[in-house]
Amino acid sequence: MPIYRKKPVEIEAWQFTKKNFTKGVPEFIRHAPNKPVTLYSQYAGEVIFGEIQTLEGLMKVSEGDYIIKGVQGEFYPCKPEIFKKTYVLVE
Known part of the structure; x- marks a missing residue:
């Protein structure tokens, strides 16, 4: 089976x-x-949440999620565990 690496x-x-x-x-957001x-x-800032219109449709964003702007200007949420496995900070 072919194996691929993210560019x-x-x-x-x-x-x-x-x-x-x-x-x-x-x-940028x-x-x-x-x-x-x-x-x-809501509740004096105790609860935060949101929605993102993505290329795949409306998705929820929860506290702790990352909001990513993709290479074509699209936005999408990403769970922290996945974000940390996929991305590194560019200095």
Whole structure:
């Protein structure tokens, strides 16, 4: 069976945590065309959640997930465990 490796690409990503949400949503998400990311806060910031319009349809984003802007400008959520196995920080 053929084996494939992911091509090295650089992406923009932001982890959706209460602390980061309080600091402010980054510009690459706030100013995205067609506003594909909607984030919410309830109960004085105790609960955060959101939705992302992806190429596959509407997906939920939960606290701790990463919000990724892909190579074609698309957005999608990624669970922290998968993100850490897939990406490294570019200095």
